[in-house]
Amino acid sequence: MHPEFEKYLKENTNLTPDDIHHISSKAVGKTLRRNELLLQSGNVCKQKVFIAKGLLRTYSIDANGNEHILQFAPEHSWTLDVESYDKEIPAETNMGAVEPTEVLLWHKDDFNNLLSEVPELNKLSQQIISRNIYYSRQRMLTTLSATPEEKYDDFIQRFPKLLTRLPLRMIASYLGISIKTLTRIRHNQLQR
Structure with a gap:
């Protein structure tokens, strides 16, 4: 077992x-x-x-x-x-x-x-x-x-433990957005 x-x-x-x-x-x-x-x-x-x-x-x-x-x-x-x-x-x-x-x-x-x-x-x-x-x-x-930002926020709320385990390209693929857009969203969040 x-x-x-x-x-x-x-x-x-x-x-x-x-x-x-x-x-x-x-x-x-x-x-x-x-x-x-x-x-x-x-x-x-x-x-x-x-x-x-x-x-x-x-x-x-x-x-x-x-x-x-x-x-x-x-x-x-x-x-x-x-x-x-x-x-x-x-x-x-x-x-x-x-x-x-x-x-x-x-x-x-x-x-x-x-x-x-x-x-x-x-x-x-x-x-x-x-x-x-x-x-x-x-x-x-x-x-x-949802907007790309809302999709990413939803992902963070649902899967907080996966963020460090997944490459950005997989997160972007799951969200249906480009990696460039995901990078911009993450950069903007860090600036806040």
């Missing part, structure tokens, strides 16, 4: 030690090097992913080679390409490690069985889905209507 995953479950659920052991026993651990892909565009996402340590990003690359980051997943969070996973179709996104990362993986059939066998895990899963829907809606509204 991975101690970080056990800690996460103890803090976020009322699972029994036996349930925690059962859930953990179905997981496969994997260590990723910096920039190593966990999922490549065109492959089917077949696993739920828990980040025990490190940081993943989910992104696409457009026809001009520009990277568009959709999501960051730091330690103690879950991620997957939901459309690829649910529909069992090729993913349109890549998922890769920003830094050395340790993940736990559950194959779809195993995880679905766990959801049936462990009601508390099913409850946690529904809470995570609800939070992700809410967050996606908020992110879409911010992306469509």
